[in-house]
Amino acid sequence: MDDLDRRLLDAARSGAAADVRAALDAGASVEARDEKLRSPLLLASLNDHVEAAQVLVAAGADPNAQDHRRDSAWLVTGVTGSVAMMRALLPAGPDVTVRNRYGxxxxxxxxxxxxxxxxxxxxxxxxxxxxxxxxxxxxxxxxxxxxxxxxxxxxxxxxxxxxxxxxxxxxxxxxxxxxxxxxxxxxxxxxxxxxxxx
Structure with a gap:
């Protein structure tokens, strides 16, 4: 993983929307993955960082990208119960039929x-x-x-x-x-x- 992708993942995880935007502008991949195959959008969703998620969605992030446990940014909203995050992801056209590890x-x-x-x-x-x-x-x-x-x-x-x-x-x-x-x-x-x- 290159430094730009790492910067993007860290910014998404911490919810630093300005840093997310800066990393993307510098050339980080919107679909970068960490060691658990979590995308920046999944990390933002897990931690309910709505503003960071909105930046990623605007950049074309995939709400259906699943990690090693089959979690996705969309599926995680059902676990956290975040209506704000759910709505932030809707413009990305999430596939509501995507299944978690329990089907x-x-x-x-x-x-x-x-x-x-x-x-x-x-x-x-x-x-x-x-x-x-x-x-x-x-x-x-x-x-x-x-x-x-x-x-x-x-x-x-x-x-x-x-x-x-x-x-x-x-x-x-x-x-x-x-x-x-x-x-x-x-x-x-x-x-x-x-x-x-x-």
Whole structure:
């Protein structure tokens, strides 16, 4: 890796937008990779450096470029729940069907982690598949119940997912539905929402 690319990667990681621009102007590759195959845009996304990401997007950075763990700048927004970063990446035309190492799309980890604002925004502002099934056999709805805590954030996510057309009849690999998982965990409010939508 040459010094210019290293400068760009370091600037993206730290969020120094002016330094990102300077490195690009000096000839650094917008698709430079570090030792873990992370691009400057992925590093900016991981650390929620929106301004740096905007500079990279304007320079043509690829939001779908994946690292050694199959993370991409776009996929990471579902993990961090950053709506601002999600919107910063939209002009780059992210492929919302790109899958992470679990075979999931960004709305799935966002639903698991209770990122209500992100789930609402990504479903409204993109054509992401609310019923995408990952390699574990789970949809966003199933993850919100199975890996969530049953609290108000996850209840709200259930409401948002259902309003966006999430199917309650899609069961996991053992044939257990989101409603059955909610009932077995004692998530009463969640179960009521799912029962009403069934």
């Amino acid at each position: 999931g799309v960004s709305v799935i980890p966002a639903s698991e982690r209770g990122h209500v604002a992100y789930v609402r925004a990504v479903l409204k502002e993109t054509d992401i598949d609310v019923n995408h099934v990952n390699d574990l056999g789970w949809t966003a709805l199933l993850e919100a119940v199975i890996l969530g805590h049953g609290g108000t954030a996850h209840q709200e996510i259930i409401e948002v997912l259902l309003a966006a057309g999430a199917r309650t009849d899609l069961a996991d690999q053992d044939g257990v539905t989101a409603l059955e998982h909610a009932e077995s965990r004692g998530f009463r409010a969640m179960a009521e929402l799912l029962r009403a939508a069934a």
